[in-house]
Amino acid sequence: MRADAQRNRDRIVEVARALFRSKGFDAVSMDEVAKGAEVGAGTLYRHFPTKESLYDAVLEAWADRVNAAVDRALTLDGPAREQLLSWLSDYAAMLTEHKGAAARITAALGDPGSPFAAKCQTYLGANQRVIEKLDSALRPGVEAMQISRLVGGVAAVVDNSELPADAAASMLAIVADGLLAS
Amino acid sequence: MRADAQRNRDRIVEVARALFRSKGFDAVSMDEVAKGAEVGAGTLYRHFPTKESLYDAVLEAWADRVNAAVDRALTLDGPAREQLLSWLSDYAAMLTEHKGAAARITAALGDPGSPFAAKCQTYLGANQRVIEKLDSALRPGVEAMQISRLVGGVAAVVDNSELPADAAASMLAIVADGLLAS
DNA sequence: TGCAAAGCGGAGAGAGTCTCCGTATAGTTC
DNA sequence: GAACTATACGGAGACTCTCTCCGCTTTGCA
Structure with a gap:
């Protein structure tokens, strides 16, 4: 060039x-x-x-930060719920950092032709790592794609309605409890 | 006229x-x-x-159908989980009936100036009825707005990515379990 | 039947994405 | 350092979309 x-x-x-x-x-x-x-x-x-x-x-620089957030959450001392919640809120926070990004990226999750395909792979990989680490604590059969979509959906709502952090946190807590084995 | x-x-x-x-x-x-x-x-x-x-x-005719769906779900014989799931999937199905409606209606939930304000009131009222009926089975402190936003978020993702019914159902099951008292 | 109020419809304003193509410049070669 | 070519520049404008303005038509009442 x-x-x-x-x-x-x-x-x-x-x-x-x-x-x-x-x-x-x-x-x-x-x-x-x-x-x-x-x-x-x-x-x-x-x-x-x-x-x-x-x-x-x-949005190029995000991939690195996603992986760093997973690393941080999974090395936390504490129960699985705490690790999961830490990751989910970091994930949602990154998605809502740019207005409109959450909905756009989440919509692209299953579309290999999207311009965001590479970013989606990063997110899916991150959630896959979380699943492998927390494994037995999680609901059986849960998939990375489900977590990505659920949290992406919550992040999109938070972004669209410009909700405060505590509203986001309470919704993520519900999702996290649903993801944990019951 | x-x-x-x-x-x-x-x-x-x-x-x-x-x-x-x-x-x-x-x-x-x-x-x-x-x-x-x-x-x-x-x-x-x-x-x-x-x-x-x-x-x-x-979207005018929806309000009636929402209330009918709540009635039906809450008079089902069976455990709270089944009633909740029935309602959540009806709710999500109605939101995804028209492409683009889920995101738009959910974004308007907290905005009284939106053209969808009346529809939002209907949804919030329906979820409030669910909360009152299932009460003790639910996670303490859960609010109609949270349910509306969570299910709206899931519906928006399903709609945007054109997911099949079973993908929607598995995500709603996670949300439902998160909403039930643990 | 006549008439005012209400309604009609299309040209076009304004904003947005994206294209085409004549002009300018970077970088190479002698 | 001059000539040359591939590369890049930039802005006019094509096309599409939402929404407005206003001269013309129709309705329904007296």
Whole structure:
């Protein structure tokens, strides 16, 4: 990639990250991103052929943080319930960090053609690790996809309705208790 | 209302219901509805000032069916878990009946200014009745809003990803067990 | 039958995503 | 350092969508 192209790409992602974070996916227009990054619309669309692909680039750094959160939760001293709850709330918090991300990523969970497919694999892998570690404490037959969708659903509701942290926590507690063996 | 206006209104709602049900909220354009109902855009917008208000009119008949579903579930013979599950799956099924409805209605749960406010009250009231009836079997302190949001979140995921009924059922079972006292 | 009020409908404003293509520049080769 | 080519730039505008404005038509009452 030519040096000017790389500079422009970096600037676009940086500007887009700030805009998406503060205003949410829908409320940011591509024109706005182009103007903010001081490039033309053509340049923006050459780097990112759709708005979703730009969003994907903005969310790039998340995979590492997801894995770190799993590691942290699973090495906690304490009962399985506490480890599970810690992971679920970290997971939900990461999903709601950017407005609109939770619904979008969760919708892409079963769609290999989505621009978010790589991120979904990370999430599914993280939940798979949780299942393997907590195994016997969990409801028999529970799958990574179910956890991903349940928590994604809760996160999407929290995000959409801009709920406070305690509302999110109480819903996650219900999900966690449902996931634990009864 | 003048007779011609009433006829047009009825035809618009009928056409819109068919389109929304088959294609989902986002994929239907107002132009399409106007053309299908053989009216001009102006006529459509006089009857329904926004696309959401048209959607609301399309969903009008639901309130009765919600209350009927609660009645049916709560008079089932069987343990609380069975009654709860029956209601939750009816509730989720109704929310996913029209593509896009689950997310929209659930997002409006806490917003009195939404065009769906009346429908939300119906849902909250239904869940409140469930809580009062099952009371001692449920997790202490559980609220109608929490149930509405949890099931709405699950329904939105099911709807978005077009999941089969058994995937929905397994997630609702987890939520139900979380809602029951442990 | 005549007339005001109510309703109709389509052109078009405004906003959004995304494309096309003439122009400019980076980086290589002599 | 000059010439050349592949690469990148940028903005006008095509297309689509929601929603408005306003001149024309129809209804229903007196």
